[in-house]
Amino acid sequence: MTAAPPARPAPTPPATGPAPPARRWPLRRHAAGGQIRLALLLLLPAALVVFGVVLYPAGRALVISFYDVDSPFPGRYPFVGLRNYTDILADRRLWTAVGHTAYFTVVSTALELVLGLGLAQLLAAPLRLRWLFRAIVILPWALPTIVNGAMWRWILNAQYGVANALLTELHLQDGYRSWLGEDPFLALNMVVVADVWKNTSLVAFFLLAGLQTIPRGLHEAARVDGAGPIRSFLRITLPLLVPNIALVLVLRTIEAFKVFDIVYVMTGGGPASGTQTITFFTYLQAFSAQRFSSGASLAYLTVTAILLLALVYLRLLRQSELRSP
Amino acid sequence: MSENMSELSRRRLLQLSAISGAGLLLAACDVGGGSDTSGDSGAAGTGEGQIKALFMKQAGYSEDDIRAMTDEFQKKYPKIKVEPSFVAYEALHDKIVAAAPASTFDVVLIDVIWPAEFGSKRIVTDVTDQFPANWKSDMLGGALATAAYRDRYYGVPWILDTKYFFYNTDMLSKAGVDPASLSTWDGVRTAARALKAKKVVEYPLIWSWKQAEALICDYTQLVGAFGGKFLSDDGKSIAFNTGGGLQALEFMKQTLDAKLTNPNSAESLEEDVRKIFSDGQAAMALNWTYLFNAANDPQQSKIAGKVGVASTPSGPAGAPGVNGSMALSVSTGSRNQKAAWTYISYITSAEVQNTYAKSSLPCWTRSYDDPAVASTLPQVVPVAKKQLADLIARPQVPRYNEISQILQAELQNALLNRKPPKKALDDAAEQARTLLS
Missing domain, CATH: 3.40.190.10 (Periplasmic binding protein-like II)
Structure with missing residues (x-):
């Protein structure tokens, strides 16, 4: 639920050179066996941590989702099979939340990608004080989501907010208006704005990394051949950025799909439940209503959806890599 | 970067899922088991030592008030050390629920709408037997209802409030x-x-x-x-x-x-x-x-x-x-329930409540005739006296x-x-x- 570290999407183990040969000739050298043992020993602490804080809770949650657990304490609870899943899938509130989540995910990811692409171009441009611009651009992303949410809640405050003051002073709107309390759809869009403001910089930096690997000579050659900037962007920059774009899409879609904290801080799911996302609904079920099983089954449905998304993305990614030279 | 990406093939992703699956099976052995006496891990304790208390940061007594009360309590009971924590009211219920299995807090502040839920799920203890008979006659009716569910008491009324x-x-x-x-x-x-x-x-x-x-x-x-x-x-x-x-x-x-x-x-x-x-x-x-x-x-x-x-x-x-009153409860998992009760008894006492009447009016009938209380909020006390006798409750259901x-x-x-x-x-x-x- 919190922002994931900016890591690669999966923990691909570092290239452990000696391992494959050792498997092929297990008895060739004793040293190789010792090395494996050492490697396993060194991996053990990390494995224990992963088991303790990821796999074990995940397993427990899965089991809980088949029981009817209605209190936070361990104890005997009736086994209900898949009833939690069928009940929750029949709940209208879930599908409303799915709609909000889908809208949030698509719109915020799309905006972040488009804006991030533009921002990355600017950051790559040979300007003076480029380091300063880069430092400023990374700031929003460095802000904790909770702080960002609180900040936007104040900016958009209907009575005292800066947004209202600014827009009214500039005569872009007639008077103070409510951003987060009157129209549920507007409130959802405002949450999107807050999310885009924060995460565009991350996207921009991912794309900047890609931009810097494109040899300048390609653009120069294109210019010699008479291609304008737009054409060279479409024919050179964009195709070469595809792997970066794909990566950032995977990261941002999955993150956006799990959105919780910014909603909790900015709107609390309101108005009229108009900003309730799947994870927010899961939280309400599990902790406010003490329907832990219902919450666990919801969480598993979310995980399944994300896993499917990841599979689709990975397939697309591989295809694009096969096609690119 | 693209090389790394190709390593994460679909197969590897499925492999990872399979490994997680194995972890799940291991975890499965545990769930649904446990003891029958759900949540009875608490103990009376010696009546000394450290206790943690959870309050809210909103209306009623302010954070400063509560810290001051707690300091005075510790002067009187030097063998008990109290560590207060504060959360927004909107987060209070969920915090109590999430902290219950770990017994993080010994004393929790509960809202008038929660005794049915927390009592029936045994998140807070039933204190009916410890509840002195004279409290039942000396506290205002609206206050007493705060911690009661089906004739049992699940806490001691502390904040008596209405709009x-x-x-x-x-x-x-x-x-x-x-x-x-x-x-x-x-x-x-x-x-x-x-x-x-x-x-x-x-x-x-x-x-x-x-x-x-x-x-x-x-x-x-x-x-x-x-x-x-x-x-x-x-x-x-x-x-x-x-x-x-x-x-x-x-x-x-x-x-x-x-x-x-x-x-x-x-x-x-x-x-x-x-x-x-x-x-x-x-x-x-x-x-x-x-x-x-x-x-x-x-x-x-x-x-x-x-x-x-x-x-x-x-x-x-x-x-x-x-009825927007709140009560202080001893959590079921507390290992120092005696000390928790001592602390609750102290800060809910008429003397302490009268001292801080400016922030929140006392739960005790006799406080309203106390000239010291009446003079702290001369405009409010007469109104409160009338209003607090006529309260409407939100449904008391789990x-x-x-x-x-x-x-x-x-x-x-x-x-x-x-x-x-x-x-x-x-x-x-x-x-x-x-x-x-």
Whole structure:
């Protein structure tokens, strides 16, 4: 639920050179066996941590989702099979939340990608004080989501907010208006704005990394051949950025799909439940209503959806890599 | 980067899932087991040592008040060390639930709507046997109900509160409105029209109608005034979608439509109401006792000295205030329940409550005749004495929280013009029906 570290999407183990040969000739050298043992020993602490804080809770949650657990304490609870899943899938509130989540995910990811692409171009441009611009651009992303949410809640405050003051002073709107309390759809869009403001910089930096690997000579050659900037962007920059774009899409879609904290801080799911996302609904079920099983089954449905998304993305990614030279 | 990506093939992803699956199987051995005596891991303890207490950062006693009380307690009981923590009211319930299995807190502050849930799920202990008989006669009825569920006590009443009606005396006199006319909701509406017509203030009324428990508190008070009920008399069916319950919502909606109520009410909590009222941007507001003191503090208010307070206006059926009291409970998992009880007994005592009466009025009947208490808040105490004798409770059912969430969403649907009031309440009743059993 919190922002994931900016890591690669999966923990691909570092290239452990000696391992494959050792498997092929297990008895060739004793040293190789010792090395494996050492490697396993060194991996053990990390494995224990992963088991303790990821796999074990995940397993427990899965089991809980088949029981009817209605209190936070361990104890005997009736086994209900898949009833939690069928009940929750029949709940209208879930599908409303799915709609909000889908809208949030698509719109915020799309905006972040488009804006991030533009921002990355600017950051790559040979300007003076480029380091300063880069430092400023990374700031929003460095802000904790909770702080960002609180900040936007104040900016958009209907009575005292800066947004209202600014827009009214500039005569872009007639008077103070409510951003987060009157129209549920507007409130959802405002949450999107807050999310885009924060995460565009991350996207921009991912794309900047890609931009810097494109040899300048390609653009120069294109210019010699008479291609304008737009054409060279479409024919050179964009195709070469595809792997970066794909990566950032995977990261941002999955993150956006799990959105919780910014909603909790900015709107609390309101108005009229108009900003309730799947994870927010899961939280309400599990902790406010003490329907832990219902919450666990919801969480598993979310995980399944994300896993499917990841599979689709990975397939697309591989295809694009096969096609690119 | 692309090389790394190709390593993460679909196969590897599935492999990872399979490994996680193995972890799941291991975990499976544990769930559903455990002891039968759910949550009985606590112990009385020696009555000494360290205890942790969870409070809220809102209304009632302030954080400073609570720290001061705790310091005085520790001077008196040097062998007990208390560590207070504070969260927003909106996070309090979930924090108590999430902390329960780990027994993080020994003492927790619970709202009047939670004893049914926390008691039946044994998150807090039943203290009926420790509850001295004289407390039952010496505390006000509304306070006693706070921690009670089915004739058992699950805590000691500590904050006795209801929503009073506050008005800006300056604005009323500018509009020529007599404060005495605010004794009925009809009178309030007429006064609001006058205030608006004379352009004294754009929106005379401000409420806490955000999708939160605060909305239910305001609604409850109006339900009481219009003679409605949440549940039928046998407690087996929903009753808020007819009669007074519906009229209360219609009243709320009318004041919004007539632009007498600030539309920002739909995104305001009690604190937002306090700020808007203290800033002179509203003439009338419903809020907890603490508003009086806060709005009269020149440091945080522009209307200090111009604050009037009255008991809640009456409707056709009377003028009950919502019971918004809170109690202190010993958590079931606490390993130092004796010390926790000592601490609770101390800070709920009449002496301590009288000292901090300015923030929150005492739960004890005799405090109201104490000249020291009466003189700290001379305007509020006479009003409170009358109002606290006439309270309306929100339903005392274990699934209250869920019902409340459904009702909050549907009330907002009506207030924001997304559904007619009747339809919204019918929909809420339909969803809540199964949660009563």
